[in-house]
Amino acid sequence: MRYFILIFLLVGLLHSYPVKAQSEFCGVTNGSFQPGEQITLKVFYRLSGVYVGAGEATFNCLLEKLGGKDVYHLVGEGKTYRAYDWFFKVRDRYESYVDTATLKPLKFIRNVSEGGYKIYNNVTFNQAQNTATSTNGTFKVPDCVQDVISAVYYARNIDFNKYKPNDKIHFDMFLDDEVYNIYIRYMGKEEVNTKFGKFRAIRFKPLLIKGTMFQGGEQMDVWVSDDANKVPLRIQSAISVGSIVVDMIGYKNLRHAFSSLIKKR
Numbered sequence: 001m002r003y004f005i006l007i008f009l010l011v012g013l014l015h016s017y018p019v020k021a022q023s024e025f026c027g028v029t030n031g032s033f034q035p036g037e038q039i040t041l042k043v044f045y046r047l048s049g050v051y052v053g054a055g056e057a058t059f060n061c062l063l064e065k066l067g068g069k070d071v072y073h074l075v076g077e078g079k080t081y082r083a084y085d086w087f088f089k090v091r092d093r094y095e096s097y098v099d100t101a102t103l104k105p106l107k108f109i110r111n112v113s114e115g116g117y118k119i120y121n122n123v124t125f126n127q128a129q130n131t132a133t134s135t136n137g138t139f140k141v142p143d144c145v146q147d148v149i150s151a152v153y154y155a156r157n158i159d160f161n162k163y164k165p166n167d168k169i170h171f172d173m174f175l176d177d178e179v180y181n182i183y184i185r186y187m188g189k190e191e192v193n194t195k196f197g198k199f200r201a202i203r204f205k206p207l208l209i210k211g212t213m214f215q216g217g218e219q220m221d222v223w224v225s226d227d228a229n230k231v232p233l234r235i236q237s238a239i240s241v242g243s244i245v246v247d248m249i250g251y252k253n254l255r256h257a258f259s260s261l262i263k264k265r
Contacts, residue, residue: 025171026144035063040250055080096149108147156230195247197264200226228256
C-alpha cells in the first residue's frame with residue numbers, strides 16, 4: 001500500500017522499465033499553471049462492483065524565493081479520510097521548488113507517513129553539475145532530471161499536438177536516490193466523463209511492470225484537460241485486488257479558462 005495517494009497520480013510511473021533513452025523533458029517554459037492554483041482529486045477504490053471514496057490529494061502552486069531565485073513552490077498532499085485511518089492511515093506531503101524560467105527542480109522534500117511506514121528525504125539539485133544531494137548522499141543525475149512533483153507540472157506543458165497516437169514521451173526522474181528513465185504513451189484525444197463533469201481530454205498511458213499493487217503492462221490510463229491548463233481529470237488502473245479511479249473534484253485560480261469542460265454534473 002506504499003504511496004497510497006500520490007502513486008495514482010505519478011509515482012506509479014516509477015515502476016516503468018529503467019531503460020536508457022533520450023529525455024524529452026528539456027526546453028519547455030510554463031504556460032499552463034500559475035501561483036495560487038489549487039487542484040483537488042478524490043481517490044475511489046472499486047471492489048465487487050462498488051466504488052468507495054477512500055482519500056484525497058491536493059496540489060498547490062506558490063511563488064517564492066529560494067537562494068535569491070524566483071521559484072514555484074509546488075506542494076502535493078495526500079491523506080485517507082478519517083473513517084479509513086483505523087485501517088490504513090495516510091498523511092503524505094511532497095514539495096518541489098522549481099526554477100520559474102526552466103521548470104527544473106532545485107529542491108525536493110518528501111515526508112511520508114503511511115500505515116506505520118515513514119520516510120523523510122530532502123534533496124537539493126545542482127542542475128549545472130548534474131548532481132542531486134539527498135539526506136543519504138550525493139548522486140549523479142542526467143540533464144533535465146525531474147522529481148515526482150515537478151514532473152507532474154512539467155508534463156502539463158507538453159505540446160501533445162507534436163505527437164501522434166502511440167508515440168512515447170521519455171523523461172528521467174530522481175526518487176529514492178535512484179534515476180528512473182520513464183515514458184508515457186500518448187493515446188490521442190477523446191471525451192471523458194468524470195465525477196465533476198464531461199470534458200474534452202488528452203489521454204496517455206504509463207508503462208507499468210507487475211508489482212505488489214499494479215498489474216503489468218499499460219494498465220493505467222490518465223486523462224488531462226484538452227485546453228491550455230492540462231488539468232489532471234481522471235486516472236484509472238487495475239490493481240492486484242480490484243481497481244482505482246482518481247477524479248478531479250475541485251479547482252481554484254486556473255491560469256486559463258477551463259474551456260475543455262463540456263458539461264458539469
